[in-house]
Amino acid sequence: MKLRSRITLLFALLAIVPVIIVGFLAYYTGRQSIENVEINHLVSTNLMKSSELTRWIEGNQLRIEELAQRPLVVQNSALMATSDPAGPAYDNARLDLENDHLRPRITPTGGFIEISVISPDSGIVLASSDDTQEGKYHSNQRFYLEGKTHTYTQGVFYSLPLQQTTMVVSTPVKDRQGKLVAVLAGRLDLSDLSLIMSAQSGLRLTEKTYLVNKSNFFVTEPSSGGGYALKKTVRTEGVQAGLSGSDGVGFYEDYLKVPVIGAYKWLPQYNMCLITEVDQAEAYSRIDSMAATMITIVSLLALIVVAASFLLARTITQPLARLVAGAAAIGRGNLDQRVGTAAKDEIGELSRAFDRMAMELKETTVSLDELEQRIRERTAQLEAANRELEAFSYSVSHDLRAPLRAIDGYTRILQEEYEQLLDTEGKRVCSVISESARKMSGLIDDLLAFSRLGRSAINPGKLDMEALANSVFQDLTTAQSRKRIDFQVDAAPPVMGDLSLLRQVWVNLISNAIKFSSRRRRAVIRVHGENTEGEVVYSVQDNGVGFDMQYADKLFGVFQRLHSVREFEGNGVGLALVQRVIHRHGGRVWAEGQIGKGATFYFSLPRQGVI
């Protein structure tokens, strides 16, 4: 991941995570407190509703009891119970009851919808505010049976004849002697009950309170309506808990499968359960809207933080990117590249330091091209100087020969013409002069050969090195001398090169080997060649006097000798010549040796031929 992304992400995380944590905690505690508020509200609603229900029932019981105690009600009831139904007294009493006492109690604003006076013996309705009820029997009705002895409220039940749910309050009507003369029964307007249950106790739109009986049937309509009362059952968690006889609250799905917070209260005196519920969606709407606001804020904050951290990251990464680009440019050799930043921070300092470094580098560094150019120039100069030197040594050698011949000639004249005039010492001096002149001539010849070698052109051709070495050995030795020399050529791979020059190499190396092993009774000379990577390496090994490896680098110098002329003749040009030939072929020369244990001379040639 790039630094810029990392910084952006880090800042975003640092800013958002704490906000989310704080937000969640705020939401959680808010939710908890709302739950507590809701639960308290629902429980108190249940308490309020149950006390309203009790007050409503007790109020109606008081009203019916008050009616039952009125002297005229008692008197007329007693009269009806004892007189002949066909007689005028009966009818008068009935009309009196109905018109003066029962019907005035029926009000359109609630309370009773029908009040009956029931015979205590037969259960027949003697008088009623609704004349269609007269003559009906209630002998097996619980409100009648219980109402004979005490004030009784028959809970909500379905009346088949009335084809509706109903609730009846009944009370005995007794005369002064305490004798039961009738049962007074009032049918309650259940819309009052529904009003009590449906009255909203707060501002909650989804709040609903309803009663459920022991058989799980709705007793009052839930706020959604739909004719549920005594027709549909409800088996929610809250109802089941309430019907088990306990009071409490719960979170569950209501009968419409909507998640609600519900409070349930068992009403043992009515064998019913009171349920108050509010939709969780509404209860939590405030905290949910807060959560929505918080999510919006967090989202905005996240955007701002991401943007800000992106910009901040850019102030860090942009100079770095410039730095990287500058380094790359300098790496490519452009020492004029400058990062150039005015920033005062650490990165600005780094950039400036970098620029200084580039500047100093430019000052102290010569470009490669310039270097090569200089090398080429130097090489050319050296080559020119070399050529001049060769030309000089050639002309010197050549020019020296004439005076040398003169010295030799005149010395010879002295020896031959003036032999008698010279004493012994004079003769010896002359011979020394002559000898030295001859040696000098030899030296000059070698020098000439050496410098000729540097100038002659190379004519490459394929050479059978094995045959060449053998032929050289044959040329250098006689049949007599070959007897004491064990000469052997191992594999010597062919190579491309100049025949005459490489023949000279073999001559010099093999003759050296013969020369330096001449003191051995049995000289052993091995010629070997092998292909290595890119070149062919040849060697000539002998078991001669060898040399001290500390002088190995001097072996190939002109006129360099490790032995005196008395020990081994020669003038120190042979190996220098070998080196020059091999170098001209693009190869290398080197040697290994140990005093008294022989020496090995190596030379290598490019496998591809002469360069």
Next chain:
Amino acid sequence: MKFIHCLFAFLLAATLLLNWQCQFKPEQLPDEVTLQLKGVHQAEFAGFYIAQEKGYYSQENIRVTFLEGEKDLAIVQRVVYGPAEFGVIAPESILTARSQGQPVTAIAAIYRQSPVVYVALSDSGIKRPQDFLGTTIATLDASGSQQDLQLQFFIMMKRLGLDISKMKLIAWDPIYTTFYDGEAAVTSCYSSVGLIEMRQKGLKLNLIWPSDYGAYFYSDMVVTGDSLIKGNPGLVTRFLRATLRGWQDAIEDYQQAVPVILKYARDKDPQLQAAMMEAQLPLVHTGEDHIGWMKVEDWQAMYKLLKDYDLLARPFDVDQSYTMQFLQEIYGSAAR
């Protein structure tokens, strides 16, 4: 720790073994029983259908065959002498049969209020039993399967001291042709069946309920023969338990019961069956007690009514007519 592992492994193995044994327990053949219904297939018997369709009977290892009621079919005889083991019948029929020495016993009350109602057209002016004098009433039942229509009428008239000789009584017509044609001014019917059909026709009716005039009865009862109660009470319990479960389901959401009813019902009108279902809710569930529950005082009152109005062959101990044994076993003895 090792001991706990061993114990756990042992318990697991034991559970698996027990489970295996349970699975491979030789299957008992289901008990074959026949239920003789009181009428044709309709919503009136919804609880039985649901118990069948939801597999409550098969869970009790019972295979139930339903037999429809027919005109002039003596249901008590079919339960006592075969082919049915159980029947659905009105309590009046049980009491009269019992008074004749028939060994038939009620084990549960499905309808705990009678749906019997007497209807007259609104514009006839007939509002109460007293208005029946001088009119023609379709309520006589020859077969005994709809005895309740006739008996409740007699009880009501006698209780009100009305002379039935001053009325013309004709046979009850299950399709109410005599009523629709005007031959009968009043007809008896069931609020859960006939009344719905009449209301569907748009008729405006006055309803005279026998229960308002002292004729308070249960209606559809589940009955069985005394021999089965003695010989195989377990089967009776299992049958009743499944039946009551079916009825519980049926009334808990009566609309959901309609598709099941339609699989059996002769009349495939879903609205009619739903209306019947709704109408019978207060009969099955009165707001008191468990479904099927019966009360001693109700039985005594029903017996007294029949006895007082000389509708029994001879007096007998009313407690022979019903038993709470199975309801108490299912709901618990203190259940209400």
